[in-house]
Amino acid sequence: MDAIQTFQLTKKYKDTLAVDALTLSIPHGELFALLGVNGAGKTTTIRMLCGLVRPTSGDALLNGHSILTDLAGVKQEIGVSPQETAVAPNLTVLENLSLLCGVYGLSSEQKNERIQTLTQQFHLESILKKRAGKLSGGWMRRLSIAIALIGSPKILFLDEPSLGLDVLARGELWSTIRSLKGSVTIILTTHYMEEAEELSDRIGIMKSGRLLALGSPTELKEASGSPTLEKAFLSYVKEAV
Secondary structure (H helix, E strand, C coil): CCCEEEEEEEEEECCEEEEEEEEEEECCCCEEEEECCCCCCHHHHHHHHCCCCCCCEEEEEECCEECCCCHHHHHHHEEEECCCCCCCCCCEHHHHHHHHHHHCCCCHHHHHHHHHHHHHHCCCHHHCCCEHHHCCHHHHHHHHHHHHCCCCCCEEEEECCCCCCCHHHHHHHHHHHHHHECCEEEEEEECCHHHHHHHCCEEEEEECCEEEEEECHHHHHHHHCCCCHHHHHHHHHHHCC
């Protein structure tokens, strides 16, 4: 069984078809990127898979749990780092981590062990006592991903993780994301070509709610006869007009 399977997953808002019959399989341990411009349907897809938005039709299974009939099971499988960073700005980094450990019902011993592991993994030692609201964009995003991993999810959703970051912070974040590859299935949405190419095992190109192309960065370039992923992306998107 794949980590994620979607079956004709569709979301319609009045006259707008945000996601159009998306059928997709993502194996365990893969880093899969949904690539598209704003309004392509990437975030709506993530929100449906996380159980935040109910599909108009279709279904999806996350490690066998249906988003329609077993949302509690889905929630146990996933961690989410949303586009709007979900941290408490008035709490310190350590307090943010402790708060979420409490939400997940971890014992004192489990909490200390989990915080120590994530602190080392994300190199948070120097900012543990700093208020989250005072962090730079790169550190804020790193903390958001650490928080998403507190419950030891099997599937991690990263919605536009490097949006608004400068080149240096983006590169550091990519290193952090690479370090997670293989230990957890990662679904990443982005409109940065370089990000998708640098990090992904496979990429799905979306436009107007539809999945236009699917494959590794190399496969997408070869199939479109393009020397770069950006040219491949433009080729697929223009053909779909």
